[in-house]
Amino acid sequence: MTAVVTRFAPSPTGYLHIGGARTALFNWLYARGRGGKFLLRIEDTDRARSTPEATDAILKGMEWLGLDFDGEVISQFDRADRHAEVANELLAKGAAYKCFATQEEIEAFREEARAAGKSTHFQSPWRDADAATHPDAPYVVRLKSAQDGETVINDEVQGTVRIKNENLDDMVLLRSDGTPVYMLAVVVDDYDMGVTHVIRGDDHLNNAARQMGIYTAMGWDLPTYAHIPLIHGPDGKKLSKRHGALGVEEYQAMGYPSAGMRNYLARLGWSHGDDEFFTDDQAKEWFGTDGIGKSPARFDFKKLENICGQHIAITDDAALLHEIVMYREAANLPALTDVQSQRLNAALYCLKDRAKTFPELLEKAHFALIEGEIEVEPKAAKNLDTVSRGILGALTPQLQNVSWTRDELEAVLNRFAEDNGMKFGKLAGPLRAALAGRAATPSVFDMMLVLGQEISLERLTQAANGGDS
């Protein structure tokens, strides 16, 4: 059995959108789970629409998603000579022909066909023309595709799909300027790159039948096809910019961890029994085309968040800190100072299972990130009224000479609450406001432990004095 080779072949005409990212992920999982190779090819034969910025965005997106590929990035445009070579070989074999029809002639043909309710596929009069009759004019090279019988696609996802050959047109292989067209380029590239499994969007299912004509004419073995359904927006319509069709870098900027993104995307349109939450290793082991569904899936941010929250919770602190740093960069937030990252690192243990995204985690880490003056948000301000400040003023001295451990702090605070005839909850609000300036924070004990005695007492004192001392 030959080794598996998959590829991701985006065209660089925009950012790497979520559907493309999932296609890349599927190919990556398939290859990586089988000890195979995963290649990247940029389909840049459309010079007018391809941009280096887009290629860059694709590369960045894949890097963020952790989808590493083997070998160099392959530019399809760079291989134009090879594509032309194959076209000429097809010509020599009589499997392709030169077509001198003008755009006007083709247009006229289509209009007539449409009016007659027939297939609009252009039927070139040059298909069987004698070379002696060829004019000295520009021409395109078209594939002489079969006209009878049917083409059968054995697709791993779609099953057996039969298309009558009469519905296949003689597609253009080489433009009149001699440059190759995508349909030719994919086939030649996939063949030359040794691609064994073509996993791509099902918008290419029809194309597969047409491309198979080239394989047959060249006598090449077909790859295994798996045409996966596209992702739709929340309204079930085609994904548009308004809902979810954002570039993957925007998901990074929104603060989703990439492991969660991979998990969610893998689960979108693919399943392995009831497993919802899994690691990369599990996904690689489990992934196969048999688990891919046939119907389009919709993107759901709620579920993404849930999965991401679970991944944040199991990520080790060092990796998490690193990813948060990268997130801040992607979101154009100021870099963390040394003190901030030290404190954040120390606080991660009590933060990571309370947040679904990095912004949420950072929001809860607010107490650890403040340096200097604390601004009290309105919701917390009511916990710092005169009465509360009095309580804090009475409490603070009692924390002067205790050993700064969780047990000790719990003991002191509980005793204080009891002595003053109040429930601990009554005490927690003011403490939270004093330590973080917020109403929603991690446990007050965790905050005091992370901040340390000196800073904790400083903040308590400041709050007790009304914040104006």
Add this chain to the structure above:
RNA sequence: GCUCCGUUCGUCUAUCGGUUAGGACGCCAGGUUUUCAACCUGGAAAGACGAGUUCGAUUCUCGUACGGAGUACCA
């Protein structure tokens, strides 16, 4: 127009002819709780529609409806 593909709770999905149609997210109720989150318990919630095959269809076949894709000298 023509060709191809799809359709199970709101969403992602399981089911490979016989199930009280399962799980997850979300939602609702209750519990726990120093806030948030988490957690625990319970609940509502689905086979597009119509025929056919079969002892028996969510599952197989056909049709209809609705979505999607392709039909380029775009990819």
